[in-house]
Amino acid sequence: MVHKRIPTHIIVFLLPAFVIYTLFMIIPLADSLRLSFFSNETGDFILFENYRTLLTDDLWSVRFWGALKNNLIFFAINMAVQNPIGLLLAAMLSRRNLRGSGLYRTLLFMPTMLSVVIIGFIWQLILSPLWGIAESFMDAVFLGQFFQPWLGLEGSALNVLALISVWQFIGIPMMLFYAALLGIPEELIEAAHVDGATRWRVFWSIKFPLILPTVGIVSILTFVGNFNAFDLIYTVKGALAGPNFSTDIMGTLFFRTFFGQQLQLGNPEMGATVAAMMLIIILAGVILYLVGWQRQITTYEI
Amino acid sequence: MLTRTKQQLKDHWAAHIVLLVYGAIALFPIILVVLNSFKGRKAIFNSPLSIPNRETFSLIGYTTVWERANFDLYFGNSLLITIVSIALILLTGAMAAFALSEYDFRGNTFLGLYMALGIMIPIRLGTVGILRLVVALGLTNTLTALILVYTAQGLPLAIFVLQNFMSQIPRELKEAARVDGASEYRIFALILPIVRPAVATVAVFVMIPIWNDLWFPLILAPGEQTKTVTLGAQQFLGQFVSDWNAVLSSLTLAMIPVLILYLIFSRQLIRGITAGAVK
Numbered sequence: 001m002v003h004k005r006i007p008t009h010i011i012v013f014l015l016p017a018f019v020i021y022t023l024f025m026i027i028p029l030a031d032s033l034r035l036s037f038f039s040n041e042t043g044d045f046i047l048f049e050n051y052r053t054l055l056t057d058d059l060w061s062v063r064f065w066g067a068l069k070n071n072l073i074f075f076a077i078n079m080a081v082q083n084p085i086g087l088l089l090a091a092m093l094s095r096r097n098l099r100g101s102g103l104y105r106t107l108l109f110m111p112t113m114l115s116v117v118i119i120g121f122i123w124q125l126i127l128s129p130l131w132g133i134a135e136s137f138m139d140a141v142f143l144g145q146f147f148q149p150w151l152g153l154e155g156s157a158l159n160v161l162a163l164i165s166v167w168q169f170i171g172i173p174m175m176l177f178y179a180a181l182l183g184i185p186e187e188l189i190e191a192a193h194v195d196g197a198t199r200w201r202v203f204w205s206i207k208f209p210l211i212l213p214t215v216g217i218v219s220i221l222t223f224v225g226n227f228n229a230f231d232l233i234y235t236v237k238g239a240l241a242g243p244n245f246s247t248d249i250m251g252t253l254f255f256r257t258f259f260g261q262q263l264q265l266g267n268p269e270m271g272a273t274v275a276a277m278m279l280i281i282i283l284a285g286v287i288l289y290l291v292g293w294q295r296q297i298t299t300y301e302i
Numbered sequence: 303m304l305t306r307t308k309q310q311l312k313d314h315w316a317a318h319i320v321l322l323v324y325g326a327i328a329l330f331p332i333i334l335v336v337l338n339s340f341k342g343r344k345a346i347f348n349s350p351l352s353i354p355n356r357e358t359f360s361l362i363g364y365t366t367v368w369e370r371a372n373f374d375l376y377f378g379n380s381l382l383i384t385i386v387s388i389a390l391i392l393l394t395g396a397m398a399a400f401a402l403s404e405y406d407f408r409g410n411t412f413l414g415l416y417m418a419l420g421i422m423i424p425i426r427l428g429t430v431g432i433l434r435l436v437v438a439l440g441l442t443n444t445l446t447a448l449i450l451v452y453t454a455q456g457l458p459l460a461i462f463v464l465q466n467f468m469s470q471i472p473r474e475l476k477e478a479a480r481v482d483g484a485s486e487y488r489i490f491a492l493i494l495p496i497v498r499p500a501v502a503t504v505a506v507f508v509m510i511p512i513w514n515d516l517w518f519p520l521i522l523a524p525g526e527q528t529k530t531v532t533l534g535a536q537q538f539l540g541q542f543v544s545d546w547n548a549v550l551s552s553l554t555l556a557m558i559p560v561l562i563l564y565l566i567f568s569r570q571l572i573r574g575i576t577a578g579a580v581k
Contacts, residue, residue, distance in 0.1 A: 009485075010405050013397040013398060013490070014398050014401045014402075014413070017394040017417070017457050018398065020454050021417060021454050021458070023435075023454070024453070024454035027431065027435070029427060029428035029431060030431070031430070031434060032430040032431040088320065089321065093321065095314055098317055105572060110328060111328050114514070114560060114561075115516070115535075115556065115560070116514065117539075117556075118557055121549065121553055122332070122335050122553060125549070132347075133334070133350055167328070230516075235536055258429065258430060268434075271430050275428070275429065279427050282423065282427075
């Protein structure tokens, strides 16, 4: 039997990180999953009963599917607006010999650093009909008549919140695309230019295919971030995610279910069930990314 | 000089326009809030876009904030939590990363994957369990609870990044030290200064979400004595919505430290992002 013991120093190196991580992340996650199989009223083990309630019960399912739908819209807007603009900014920033690119980079990334709480309040003020900043801006371009208190309207609140989120986090795709574009060897681009290709053509035929892996990374980061979002909606609209739950996403549903709100009592078991559903959704996204994207796309060795 | 500027504009005018326009969109809201926080109430509404002058200048918002909210206490809490968490993440993270990159032991790959789980799975999903644990340990409304949770949250990324960096350090260096009779702990201490750039990058990366977090302070430590700046600002703003001076001033107060830190570390941060992706 050659059973080599792991030397003490390795254990000393690994132990602190392992203990803190396991105790405060893995065990709570497992405990939370376990709790989702127990009844809130009786404390009995009821297997998937909570999940059935969440997905099919009249009162619960409305909220769950509503939050899921809103979260998908929130994600779709983020993907559709944030990433193309981020790519555009990165393409401009990565031009060779662009003066002031360092300054642009620093300034454009600034909103990303700020707390979502601050961002939420700033935009609330700007869009407020009381202060009238947004309205007078629209007036200046003769669009004043179209101004509405968008954050307060059921039809537009979620879209506006998604755009605020885009405004804040655009720095992340911008930086990741920027880094990927900088990594493309100059000779490749030179050669294409010599052959008479336009900048536009070079970008879409050479650069873009080369940064496809980054498109995937940006997408999965957006997905995980959006399905874990909470702070912005809570700051601007509160835990009830009004008007009439039109801005309710998984994060706010989780918080409300777990802690209760107004007449509704807090329910750790159902909260754990919502969290487990979020985990399933996020894992599904990550797996889809790993097998559906990362394996499929051609990665060029450069 | 002039011709170079001309050439630059000729080549890149479109890029400059796009970047300037977006730069204005990115900065306008921030500047607007800071500017108006130094004005009296009337000026905030009558001339929101002008720079405060002798007539409109006022610090009334700041005095309200100072009197009504313990922002100095909140700052202290946020600072303490962030610094201690980062120190713990970097120290324990570097130790684990060193063990994972340096030694070939059974379960090495598995352990690496186990620690990396937290990069993709948000720690928030375990909140129900975390709160139960914190209650069981008697740590509700303590900074300790937040520090431990943030340490667990930051470790996966820290270990992942540091492990990558450490595995690039030439073997000869460590072997030479071993021949000289250095202990493994001594070798770890020798390696640390070499990976300093990576350590700094990790520090900046894990710092931002800790400082800005609303979720865990709200759930684990909502008491007055343990409030962080983010939670304090959120609740203060919620109470004082109609006091525009106070709202604008507290927003400015909450932003300034982060922006200063960002301007100091932005090179480090941006280099970190770009280095990671370019390799």
